[in-house]
Amino acid sequence: MNAFSNDPDVYRTLLESTRAIPWKIEWATMEFAYIGPQIEQVLGWRQDSWKTVGDWASRIHEEDRQKTVDFCVAQSMQGADHEADYRALTADGEMVWIRDVVHVVRNPDGSPQALVGFMFDISERKKAEDKILQLQKELEALSYQDALTMVANRRMFDTILEMEWTKARVTAQPLSLVLLDIDFFKAYNDRHGHPQGDACLRQVARVLDASASRTRDLCARLGGEEFALLLPATGVLAAQEVARRCRKLLAQAAIPHGGSAVSEWVSCSMGVGTVVPGVHDNVRAFIETVDRRLYEAKHGGRDRIVGGPA
Numbered sequence: 344m345n346a347f348s349n350d351p352d353v354y355r356t357l358l359e360s361t362r363a364i365p366w367k368i369e370w371a372t373m374e375f376a377y378i379g380p381q382i383e384q385v386l387g388w389r390q391d392s393w394k395t396v397g398d399w400a401s402r403i404h405e406e407d408r409q410k411t412v413d414f415c416v417a418q419s420m421q422g423a424d425h426e427a428d429y430r431a432l433t434a435d436g437e438m439v440w441i442r443d444v445v446h447v448v449r450n451p452d453g454s455p456q457a458l459v460g461f462m463f464d465i466s467e468r469k470k471a472e473d474k475i476l477q478l479q480k481e482l483e484a485l486s487y488q489d490a491l492t493m494v495a496n497r498r499m500f501d502t503i504l505e506m507e508w509t510k511a512r513v514t515a516q517p518l519s520l521v522l523l524d525i526d527f528f529k530a531y532n533d534r535h536g537h538p539q540g541d542a543c544l545r546q547v548a549r550v551l552d553a554s555a556s557r558t559r560d561l562c563a564r565l566g567g568e569e570f571a572l573l574l575p576a577t578g579v580l581a582a583q584e585v586a587r588r589c590r591k592l593l594a595q596a597a598i599p600h601g602g603s604a605v606s607e608w609v610s611c612s613m614g615v616g617t618v619v620p621g622v623h624d625n626v627r628a629f630i631e632t633v634d635r636r637l638y639e640a641k642h643g644g645r646d647r648i649v650g651g652p653a
C-alpha cells in the first residue's frame with residue numbers, strides 16, 4: 344500500500360487513464376499547472392493549448408460563460424469546493440456538456456492557493472435528462488387531451504373556463520358557452536357496437552371543432568357523449584350562429600344513426616348561454632343555466648338549440 348501511494352507515476356497513470364479529465368490551476372497566476380491529456384479526446388483542443396483561466400473561459404459556450412466564471416470565482420474566493428455544469432466548445436465548433444468538480448487548495452491563512460479538479464463529459468446524461476423533460480411535457484399535454492377524440496378534456500375545459508371567465512370580467516366582454524349531447528347515443532351503441540360508437544364520437548368531435556374556429560374558441564369532450572364549446576368574446580347572436588353551424592355541419596356529415604326517434608342521422612341537443620360576468624356572478628351558476636337549457640332541448644324533443652342571454 345505504501346509503495347503504491349509513494350509512487351507519483353502510479354498516480355499519473357491512474358489520473359490519465361480515467362475518463363474524467365484532471366486539472367490544476369495556480370491561483371496567483373491563474374495559469375494551468377496541469378491538464379490531463381484526455382482533454383484532447385473530449386474537446387479537441389490540444390493539451391498544451393490550455394495555458395490560462397482565460398483559455399478555459401473562452402471555451403465555454405457564451406450563454407453559460409459569465410455565470411459559470413462568476414460562480415466559480417465566488418466559490419473559490421470563499422474557499423468552497425463546488426461543481427459547475429456548462430456547455431464547453433470543442434475545437435470543431437460542437438458543444439459538450441461538462442461537469443467541473445472543483446476542490447480549493449488553501450494557504451494556511453485560508454486564501455486560495457490552487458484549484459484542482461476533474462472535468463466530466465456529461466453530454467449523454469444531459470441528453471437523457473432533456474429527453475425526460477420532453478417526455479414530461481408530452482405527458483402534461485396528453486393529460487389535457489381527451490384520448491379518444493383528441494379534443495380538450497374536462498380538465499382543460501375547467502382550466503380554460505376559469506381563465507376566460509376572469510378575462511371576460513376584467514374586460515367586460517361577453518363569454519358564451521354551448522353544451523351539446525348526442526341524441527339517443529345509447530341506442531347508437533346498441534345498434535352499431537361500442538367501437539363504432541367510439542368512431543362516431545371522434546367524427547362528432549371533428550365536426551364540433553370545425554364549427555368554432557376563432558383562436559380562443561375551445562372544443563372539449565366533457566365525458567361520455569357530452570361536449571362543450573367555449574366561445575370567448577362572443578355575444579348572444581354570434582353564439583347562436585355557432586350553435587346553428589354545429590347543427591348544420593353535423594347534418595351535412597350525415598352519420599347514419601338507425602336508433603334515433605328524431606332523425607335518420609346522428610344529431611345533437613344544445614344549450615347555449617352568454618354572460619358578461621359581473622363581480623357577483625358565479626361560473627358554476629352560469630354552467631348550470633346552460634346545462635338546464637340543454638336539458639330543455641332534450642325534453643323539448645331533441646335535435647334542437649335552446650339559448651339566449653344567461
Ligand SMILES: Nc1nc2c(ncn2[C@@H]2O[C@H](COP(=O)(O)OP(=O)(O)OP(=O)(O)O)[C@@H](O)[C@H]2O)c(=O)[nH]1
Pocket residue numbers: 491524525526527528529530532536537538539540541544566567568641645
Ligand atoms: N362508444 C362509446 N360510448 C360511450 C362512451 N361514453 C359514454 N358512452 C355511451 O353513451 C351512452 C349515453 O347514454 P344516455 O346517457 O342514456 O343518453 P342517450 O342514449 O344519448 O339519450 P339522450 O341523451 O337522452 O338522447 C351510454 O350508452 C354510454 O355507454 C364512449 O367513450 N364510447
